[in-house]
Amino acid sequence: MIPWLGEEEAEAAAEAVRSGWVAQGPRVAAFERAFADHLGVPHAVAVSSCTAALHLALIGAGVGPGDEVVVPSLSFIATANAATYVGAVPVFADVDPATGNLTAETVAPLLTDRTRAVVAVDQGGVPVDLDALRALADPRGITVVEDAACAAGSTYRGAPAGQGATLAAFSFHPRKLLTTGEGGMVTCQDAATAARLRRLREHGMSVSAADRHAATAGATVLETYDEIGFNHRMTDIQAAVGLVQLGKLPAMVERRRALAERYRALLAPLLTAYQGARLVADPPHGTTNYQSCWLLLPDGFPVGRADLLGKLAAAGVSARRGIMAAHLEAPYAGTARVPLPATEHLTRNSLVLPLHHFLTEPQQDQVVAALLGAAG
Ligand SMILES: *Cc1c(COP(=O)(O)O)cnc(C)c1O
Numbered sequence: 268m269i270p271w272l273g274e275e276e277a278e279a280a281a282e283a284v285r286s287g288w289v290a291q292g293p294r295v296a297a298f299e300r301a302f303a304d305h306l307g308v309p310h311a312v313a314v315s316s317c318t319a320a321l322h323l324a325l326i327g328a329g330v331g332p333g334d335e336v337v338v339p340s341l342s343f344i345a346t347a348n349a350a351t352y353v354g355a356v357p358v359f360a361d362v363d364p365a366t367g368n369l370t371a372e373t374v375a376p377l378l379t380d381r382t383r384a385v386v387a388v389d390q391g392g393v394p395v396d397l398d399a400l401r402a403l404a405d406p407r408g409i410t411v412v413e414d415a416a417c418a419a420g421s422t423y424r425g426a427p428a429g430q431g432a433t434l435a436a437f438s439f440h441p442r443k444l445l446t447t448g449e450g451g452m453v454t455c456q457d458a459a460t461a462a463r464l465r466r467l468r469e470h471g472m473s474v475s476a477a478d479r480h481a482a483t484a485g486a487t488v489l490e491t492y493d494e495i496g497f498n499h500r501m502t503d504i505q506a507a508v509g510l511v512q513l514g515k516l517p518a519m520v521e522r523r524r525a526l527a528e529r530y531r532a533l534l535a536p537l538l539t540a541y542q543g544a545r546l547v548a549d550p551p552h553g554t555t556n557y558q559s560c561w562l563l564l565p566d567g568f569p570v571g572r573a574d575l576l577g578k579l580a581a582a583g584v585s586a587r588r589g590i591m592a593a594h595l596e597a598p599y600a601g602t603a604r605v606p607l608p609a610t611e612h613l614t615r616n617s618l619v620l621p622l623h624h625f626l627t628e629p630q631q632d633q634v635v636a637a638l639l640g641a642a643g
Contacts, residue, residue: 471496
């Protein structure tokens with residue numbers, strides 16, 4: 268028994284599950300509509316995670332066995348794994364050291380006859396320069412898929428990040444701003460792709476279970492299975508949570524941005540004393556939701572990152588290592604085709620500061636004091 272769920276609540280939840288109001292019910296449809304409207308795109312398809320969303324987005328982009336997909340190594344490993352799931356080869360490109368994102372300059376040398384897609388990540392919520400990547404990819408028939416896992420509430424050229432992508436994938440994992448426990452969303456521009464992805468998320472069924480059950484009594488609808496699909500469904504329970512979360516997103520982003528600017532002011536002594544120290548900031552082409560508020564330690568910083576994380580933990584501050592690099596993990600070791608110096612520098616020397624919309628000023632002061640103290 269989950270401690271916070273009493274026996275009666277658990278039984279009521281189980282009853283709701285059995286009576287069929289969960290899988291792909293009316294709340295999933297409402298959440299999809301609300302998310303599409305929020306983003307300013309025609310279609311949104313709710314799924315079980317962003318990893319599932321990336322998987323479906325790559326299928327939607329026509330990526331398959333033998334194709335190459337250019338991805339940043341500096342990302343959560345799911346970005347590269349999604350390419351592997353569809354039988355393609357992830358090809359790692361380096362990132363802009365200021366934003367942590369792919370650029371046309373880092374991607375261009377890696378394009379080959381086999382490149383079918385580029386997955387552009389809005390790393391830690393910092394919007395990628397999508398137009399620059401599309402100017403490179405579109406004329407070659409290469410689809411840019413936006414991994415906007417972290418970017419709900421970020422903006423690109425004055426619009427919500429993800430709006431301009433052919434296909435974009437969002438995460439509602441608890442680490443992200445907008446959460447449904449587990450969950451994700453694919454957004455796309457055309458109805459045929461949205462309809463196909465809706466079928467693929469539910470085993471390739473031609474008519475969803477929800478629609479079959481909604482058919483009037485006596486009208487038997489027989490579904491067919493026209494291609495191999497997956498169980499990537501979101502449930503109505505998650506969508507109900509997502510609808511409420513979506514309404515709170517602007518306030519969450521505003522609070523996080525205010526707290527991040529407060530970090531910048533309080534950490535000014537450190538940021539000015541050490542050349543090369545940097546706190547992530549808005550890029551010229553947009554705004555970040557500060558999903559990850561990362562601090563890059565400069566060369567010559569008095570404490571190494573591991574020691575610093577240890578000292579912070581001892582002071583009751585739970586900071587985290589910076590963004591991982593997939594090419595340094597076992598499944599992708601030795602596969603990088605070009606050196607990735609900016610990726611390696613960022614992954615080894617950055618840390619993520621505690622930041623969430625419930626963080627109080629006194630708690631933030633405690634983080635800053637611990638950080639400045641540890642730096643001597
Ligand atoms: C969190 C994250 C994912 C995975 O999201 P899930 O919803 O946990 O599957 C993928 N890509 C990036 C960049 C992420 O930050």
